[in-house]
Amino acid sequence: EAQVTQNPRYLITVTGKKLTVTCSQNMNHEYMSWYRQDPGLGLRQIYYSMNVEVTDKGDVPEGYKVSRKEKRNFPLILESPSPNQTSLYFCASSGLAASKQYFGPGTRLTVT
Amino acid sequence: GQQVMQIPQYQHVQEGEDFTTYCNSSTTLSNIQWYKQRPGGHPVFLIQLVKSGEVKKQKRLTFQFGEAKKNSSLHITATQTTDVGTYFCANPITGGGNKLTFGTGTQLKVEL
Numbered sequence: 715e716a717q718v719t720q721n722p723r724y725l726i727t728v729t730g731k732k733l734t735v736t737c738s739q740n741m742n743h744e745y746m747s748w749y750r751q752d753p754g755l756g757l758r759q760i761y762y763s764m765n766v767e768v769t770d771k772g773d774v775p776e777g778y779k780v781s782r783k784e785k786r787n788f789p790l791i792l793e794s795p796s797p798n799q800t801s802l803y804f805c806a807s808s809g810l811a812a813s814k815q816y817f818g819p820g821t822r823l824t825v826t
Numbered sequence: 827g828q829q830v831m832q833i834p835q836y837q838h839v840q841e842g843e844d845f846t847t848y849c850n851s852s853t854t855l856s857n858i859q860w861y862k863q864r865p866g867g868h869p870v871f872l873i874q875l876v877k878s879g880e881v882k883k884q885k886r887l888t889f890q891f892g893e894a895k896k897n898s899s900l901h902i903t904a905t906q907t908t909d910v911g912t913y914f915c916a917n918p919i920t921g922g923g924n925k926l927t928f929g930t931g932t933q934l935k936v937e938l
Binding site for chain 1: 832835859861867868869870871874914916918919922923924925926927928929930931
């Protein structure tokens, strides 16, 4: 089954404790993205990748890092999480640039 | 930057009533995508419109792309409880690689 998986699905952590949210897709897609979703603000793109070792900033990249060492994986790294990064995070992939997005199930992150 | 405004933010309807959500841009869009997110779920791609004046239908859903490619609408005829969710439009950023901007979404509630 074609899918995007994310782990963990829920995470509660404390300010400053580094964390990584994993994302994997099995569709051989070149393009992957991370979004955060906050009430009233919709979905905002954090980072995107157009291929292995090719990443670029989205609209809200501050406080986040990504890497794309393999085509299927696109982890999101928060080196020093802060409470304003409490949000619902979605990973997505697509076969063409900025085209139909296949979203993962989401990761709800709470930073206290 | 390129932004898409989406209205209304919320809509309550009685089952059987029609529903419309609009996306408006100040700049010409190369294409526009529509997504649906059920409560507690992840966004799911519905459709992509590319041509000026394009109209596409999916059962009770009608999608339109404006003649000037600056606005789009999603119309649902005779809503059902299964239509509940948040509807987002999204557009690629011109020259932006894999950059995609989402509207703020319209949350639809359907009452029996």
